[in-house]
Amino acid sequence: MPRKEWTAKQDRKYEHIKDSEKSRGRSTRRAKEIAARTVNKERAQRGQTRTASRTSVRDISSSRRGGLRSHRGAAGRTRDQLYNEARQMGIEGRSKMNKEQLRRAVDRKKAS
Numbered sequence: 001m002p003r004k005e006w007t008a009k010q011d012r013k014y015e016h017i018k019d020s021e022k023s024r025g026r027s028t029r030r031a032k033e034i035a036a037r038t039v040n041k042e043r044a045q046r047g048q049t050r051t052a053s054r055t056s057v058r059d060i061s062s063s064r065r066g067g068l069r070s071h072r073g074a075a076g077r078t079r080d081q082l083y084n085e086a087r088q089m090g091i092e093g094r095s096k097m098n099k100e101q102l103r104r105a106v107d108r109k110k111a112s
Contacts, residue, residue: 005048006039014039082106 006014014035021031042061044052059078077085082102086094089109094102 006043010039010043013042077103 017035017038018031021034022028026034040049043049045061059080079099079102082099083094083097085106086097086102086109089106091105091109094105097105
């Protein structure tokens with residue numbers, strides 16, 4: 001999936017992430033997707049893409065997030081990620097919830 005617009009360093013990062021995800025048991029297809037999304041998000045944050053989503057630009061870099069949240073598991077989700085999960089699950093009142101309330105609501109819904 002590497003594109004010709006990627007630098008050599010981005011190509012190496014893509015391969016490293018892909019190999020790492022595969023070693024963790026992910027399918028090749030999913031590993032490629034995760035690696036490409038990670039590299040493309042970083043490209044968007046640096047202004048190297050034509051378009052960029054709001055979350056790509058406003059959120060912390062994926063490399064930094066991996067380091068910060070590597071030991072927290074599901075607790076490491078951002079409020080926006082929790083909100084989107086709640087929206088997909090159809091949880092009522094989610095716009096008025098804070099991060100902890102969203103986490104509890106999402107976890108409760110998953111358990112039921």
